[in-house]
Amino acid sequence: MRRRALLQYGALGFGVAAATLFAGWWQVDGPGAPDTATGDGRPLPLTAMDFALTDHEGQPVGPETLLGRASLVFFGFTWCPQVCPTTLADISHWLDGLGDEADALDVVLITVDPERDTIDAMAEYIGYFHPQVRGWSGSPAEIARAADGFRVRYEKVSLEGGNYTMDHTAGVFLFDAEGAFVSIIDYHEPRDFALPKIRRAMAAPDGATG
16 A cells, blocks of 8 residues: 555656646746745744644644644645645655654645645545645635745636636745744755755754754
8 A cells, every 4th residue: 555655656746847847936936936025934933823724534733733743834735737746745755765753743735725625635635645644624714824824825826617726835844843933845855955954843942943
């Protein structure tokens, strides 16, 4: 079962890697990047956030769920054609690289598309990636509250035929066990760069940022 999952997220990651380079640039470094004109764009500490969501197993969750352990948080959606599956594949490879250390880390995908991302849809989607990954969904109002705390921007974009996609801030947020923001990992960062950041978040005793 685990071998099947590894093959699935590996194929997803490598299959769309080339296509994601431009899309990720747009959302992280280009026009879709967070507006930092009124601040440094850093997320609030988890202890200063206030939202109530539901995980893919139907359990209530919120920022307090992530306290006590270091955490990786990513915003995306299950219908995402490029950046999201590649990022989750990358996260899965990072977790593999951590080995047993990964057991002490919370990893969460928060949807920006609650209209389509029901609990069942989230459960099916994250099943293609590392078993440590959790999926959170909720009402549009609570998703907006969560995004505000993380300083994440997202927007529905209409497509032909009445369908739509979501533009959203990319990047993986790292928090220490006390809920302090430590760092961000760009979706196209090599694993050799990502793992030291993750280990720093897991070891940080004082919420030092970087």
